[in-house]
Structures are given as structure tokens and as C-alpha cells.
Amino acid sequence: MNKNHYDAIVVGAGPAGSVAALTLAKNNLSVALLERGKFPGSKNMFGGTIYRETTEKIFPAFWHDAPVERAVVRDEAWFMEEDSVVNMGFNGLRFAKEPYNKFTVLRAKFDKWMAEQARKAGVHLICGTLVRHVKYKGKKAIGVVLDDGSELGADAVVLAEGVTSLLTKEAKLRQDYTPHQLTLYAQEIMELDSKIIEERFNLEKDQGAIIGMLGYPTAGAIGKAGIWTNKNTLSMIAGGYLWDLMQKGLSPDLLLQRTKQHPLVKRLIQGAKVVQYKAHMIPKGGYKALPKLCSDGIVVVGDAAGMISGRRGTDLAMLTGQFGAQAIVQAKAKGDFTAKTLAAYANKVNRSFFLKDMKAGEQTVEYYHKNPDADYLLSKTLNDLGYAYFSEGLVTSREKTQLITNTILSEQPLAKTLFDLYNGYKYWEAF
């Protein structure tokens, strides 16, 4: 079965890799998709949700066929303190029907499904195979070296290897990461009867909710937690910036255990049985830390290319996978796989909406590094206000207003609170 030369080899069968492989195969290129896990999705983690609009561009009407869990109708942000929560959210029942907005999925099922679509389109999917090195002739990539020492040749190599991206680093397309450019999250997937999920989260059948949490979960570290409802499981994550975890001697799994103990979280997950633990990093270096997206015979896509903007990642992985593949299709037509031709990919990314977002969000990283306590202070202020506002005391309205004003001012200067509130909203983006 194994050929030893392909038009293109794609390293990694996650969202970026499977979409790249599918796009190449649809354009009649011969493609090998190499996955180091036993099956696609077996090494992957996210919150999470996939976005309908992006996913549909690649897999039309995918929700009829793909293993989606629930259509998300509610998004909530919880600002948490020891025994209280200030809750901001949106319920949109329009999102419960076609064309939908986003879906919760489980990666071990969904990534497998995406890779299967690529396989059906003619991609040669090979699992349980690790690419150790890219092989070069001069400066041009001409194939890959597998961990058993064997080689596969190709005109172009797509690096869709995920955040750890050792090949991208080896190809000198990116600098070494620093702990300031990475976040580290732990996840538990917990089994719970679908009827109980619907009751507790106030959902109808097949409807889903997401709760993003900040403040209490990370105990003063910069980070977030969150819960996603699947069909008969809950996905829960917690974590934060690597440098901050290191400095405070914290681990993401301890933050997760801490969050699970919060009295208002506990009742949501009561009786749920943990069936899966995971941990994973997110490349959070932002625009400045982006690697070079192409070189002679190579394009880098997805997490390996640092394609994270706010909460969005899987959809940008799909888009960059598609863009990268399109550039290779053009290169094939021209018979020229040099960086100059493949730069069409980098140009397309540079013009994209998500790169504009990443540029605009450039202060995020800086903001959190300068204000590591921002989420915590914001959460504390909001919860103190909540108690002040809703407490029924024996004072006049005027006195109560004064009390609330004092609450705000006692934490920190008003201007900083307003600034934190604005930024907390603007930069609320961990997943």
C-alpha cells in the first residue's frame, strides 16, 4: 500500500492537518496524512466547541453526519468568589436550529471523523507513525524521516504538528518558546446522564451551554476555568500562563480540583464520574511570536503556526490548513514549491480577519503580564458589589448607594476598576 513519494505529506491529523489533506486530495494531489497517535484525536484536547460557519466551509452541513455533541445556545461568564458568583450570559434559542452557531464536540470522536473525510477523499491516512525529521535537499524540504528510520518523499510538507511543534522548531521557522508564550490547561471529562445535564443546565435535548470561569478558579494566578456540556458528559478545564503557574508553584490539575470544590460548581457536577484526564498547552504568544509560515517546500498551519486568537483556535486551524493546502495546489500547478510560491499562503493569512484580530489583541499578553491580578480584582469587586447591592438592610436607598460606592473605591481607584472591567471583557479569552 505504502507509496514512497507523494505530492504532499501532512504531519498531524488534527483539524489543521485533516483539512489540509482533504483540500489537497480534492485537488487531485496525492497525499499522505501521518498521525503519531493510535488514531486521530487520541492526543488532542480543547475546551470545547467548533464553530459552525468555519467548519461548514469545509464540511457542508456537517452536523447531519459528524459526531457533534450539543448545539450551544448559552454562553456564560462567571466572575467567582469563595461563596458567590456574578454571572453574565446570553441565551439564544435561535442557535438551537439550523444553521446553528457552534457545537460542543469530543476530540477523540470529531478529529477521527475529520480524518475519515480526508481518507474518503483519497488521502492515505497512516496512524501510529511519528515524523522525527523533515528531509532536505539543499534548503528545500523533500520529504520526512519516520521514527523507524524509513523515509517518505514529497514535493511539499505541511507541518500541522500542534503546539509542541518540534519540526517547526527544527526547521528554524520559530524561536524557542518562552513560558510567557504558553498556557497550560488540565481537563477532566465526566460522565453524567443526559437528562440530568439538561435539568441542571436548563437545556432541552441536544442544546448545550458553556460556562467560562474566572477569579476564584485560579487562586490569584492568571488563568481561567470552564465547563462545556456534551451529550452525556461534561468537559471541564482549568489552567493558566505557564510562567505564572511556575512562579506560584501551581499545577493546572490542582486548579481544576480546586474549581470543582467551589460550592456553586460542585452542584453542577455532583455525581458525575471522571472518565478522562487530559493536559495540553496553547500557544499564546500572539502576533509577535508567530513563526515563519513557509519556507522552501514547507507550510506551517494550525497551533504549530501559533494560530490562536482569543478563544478561537480549532477554526483557525481549519482555515490555515485550507489556505496552506491551496498554496500547495498552486505550487503544484506551477511546478515550483519554493518559499516564493508558497508565500501565497502567508499573504492570505496576513490579509485574514483573524490575523487582524491577533494584531489588535497584541496588548493582551502584555496586559496580563503587567496586571497578573486583574481577573482576581475584577471578580472580587463585582462580587462585593453583588453582596452590597442585593443585601436587604435597614438603610435608605441613598445610604445603600454610598455603601456601593465605598465598596468599589475600597478595592482600588475607580479608574483602574473600570479599566480592568473593560479589559477583562475585552481579553476574556482562554479557551
Place this chain on the structure above:
Amino acid sequence: MEKYAAYDPLDNLLIDVDDKPHIYIIKQTTCGNKCPDHSCTNFCPSRVFSWEGGKLAVDYTRCVECGACQYSCIHKNIHWEYPRGGFGVVYLY
């Protein structure tokens, strides 16, 4: 945070362990002499690292391949690579 110490994340994890280690400490003396914090023993989400009898012990069989250790060791003293194809963590969900 100590109250969670009894909890082991590996209780809910399938790892098909390769017989060849994919993580090692490059120079043990660096951990002993230059690194008072041993922060790897704290942040590692599956507790691969521990400080035992004046040595940094590495249990690669616990690794979930997040890859954080190689980038967070300030002395660049942790060698980490992927386990061979088909080995290592298998997420079923």
C-alpha cells in the same frame, strides 16, 4: 492546595508506555546546585518529576505529552521528545 495531594490524575488515563524513555535530565548536578525551586515538580500536570534523595527523578511512564517541561526548565536541562508513534497517551474522549 495540599488537600488534593491524594488525587492522582492518572487514575483516569490510558497510556501505552513505550519501553524507551522519551524524557531525561541532561545534567543531574544542575538540578542539585543551580535550581532551588524544582518548579517542574509542581507545574507538571501528570507529576512526572519528583525530588528524591538529592536527585531529580523522572517517571516518563506518567507523561501526557503536553510538552511544557522542556520550555519551562530555566536551565534547559530537560530533554523531551515525542514517544514513538503509536505509544504514549491515548485519549478516548
